[in-house]
Amino acid sequence: MSDQNGNGAAAQPVIDIRNITKSYTMGEESLQILKGISLQVQPGEFLSIMGPSGSGKSTLMNILGALDQPTSGEYFLDGVDVSKLKERDLAKIRNQKIGFVFQSYNLLKRTTAQRQVELPLIYGGKPNRGQRAKAALEAVGLQTRLGHLPSELSGGQQQRVAIARALVNEPSIILADEATGNLDSRSGMEVLQIFQRLNREQHITIIFITHDAWTARHTNRVVMLRDGDIIADQPITQPLVAGEAERPSEAAELEGIFHSTYATNEVVEPAL
Numbered sequence: 001m002s003d004q005n006g007n008g009a010a011a012q013p014v015i016d017i018r019n020i021t022k023s024y025t026m027g028e029e030s031l032q033i034l035k036g037i038s039l040q041v042q043p044g045e046f047l048s049i050m051g052p053s054g055s056g057k058s059t060l061m062n063i064l065g066a067l068d069q070p071t072s073g074e075y076f077l078d079g080v081d082v083s084k085l086k087e088r089d090l091a092k093i094r095n096q097k098i099g100f101v102f103q104s105y106n107l108l109k110r111t112t113a114q115r116q117v118e119l120p121l122i123y124g125g126k127p128n129r130g131q132r133a134k135a136a137l138e139a140v141g142l143q144t145r146l147g148h149l150p151s152e153l154s155g156g157q158q159q160r161v162a163i164a165r166a167l168v169n170e171p172s173i174i175l176a177d178e179a180t181g182n183l184d185s186r187s188g189m190e191v192l193q194i195f196q197r198l199n200r201e202q203h204i205t206i207i208f209i210t211h212d213a214w215t216a217r218h219t220n221r222v223v224m225l226r227d228g229d230i231i232a233d234q235p236i237t238q239p240l241v242a243g244e245a246e247r248p249s250e251a252a253e254l255e256g257i258f259h260s261t262y263a264t265n266e267v268v269e270p271a272l
């Protein structure tokens with residue numbers, strides 16, 4: 001996998017951020033939210049990002065998703081430096097390459113499932129919208145709910161509509177911010193199963209923000225953020241298969257993930 005011949009034959013990371021910072025000015029004060037983050041993600045990885053509330057996960061995801069620009073640093077998305085692109089070009093890249101799934105589904109209230117999924121195709125001026133939206137909804141098991149409004153769907157079903165909407169443009173990357181955060185454990189597992197299948201069968205790169213260590217153990221790599229820095233980054237050697245293993249008690253679950261993360265990668269900074 002490493003670049004052995006120098007001819008560019010090595011796999012190129014799909015996401016390559018270098019020394020990214022993000023600051024906000026609040027009155028007189030400048031708040032540095034991301035403090036110089038570098039991260040490479042290879043095509044087909046299923047990565048989870050964990051970290052306490054306020055550590056900068058969503059801020060990072062907005063930059064990775066080209067929804068927001070960093071204050072400094074570089075971002076190569078499929079080899080293209082997007083950190084200097086104008087909003088119009090960014091929007092085009094988002095539409096072509098990235099699917100988003102959020103904790104709160106972000107569905108339109110008076111719009112049927114099928115129409116919600118057609119919307120990205122309408123923005124992108126794509127043909128065969130009805131057919132493609134139906135296929136995407138079928139891929140998440142909602143072929144019998146095409147005409148339903150969000151209020152006529154369960155939370156898990158609404159999230160699956162959002163996943164179908166993220167999928168319909170055939171993105172190479174899906175960014176999910178607490179996508180299972182509002183769901184009961186069964187619906188959460190169903191959503192996780194869908195993500196695992198998309199990753200395995202279609203090799204879609206998935207970046208999955210979660211607070212839940214058990215959920216993170218279903219992915220292939222965990223990155224931990226704290227106070228705007230990456231404090232740990234390690235592979236999960238034997239990811240769990242969604243729906244196959246029982247969720248352990250909270251204590252065992254936390255011990256497993258934190259022990260394996262910190263035991264081999266002790267880059268812990270003192271809290272301020």
Ligand SMILES: Nc1ncnc2c1ncn2[C@@H]1O[C@H](COP(=O)(O)OP(=O)(O)OP(=O)(O)O)[C@@H](O)[C@H]1O
Nearest residue numbers: 024026031033051052053054055056057058059060
């Ligand atoms: N537009 C903004 N202006 C000023 N500060 C902001 C802005 N957006 C985010 N922040 C600050 O950045 C910090 C990180 O926020 P972020 O939403 O990235 O955290 P998070 O890790 O996603 O947390 P959570 O787990 O609660 O979702 C927070 O302290 C927040 O107050």
Ligand SMILES: [Mg+2]
Nearest residue numbers: 057058059177
């Ligand atoms: Mg967040």
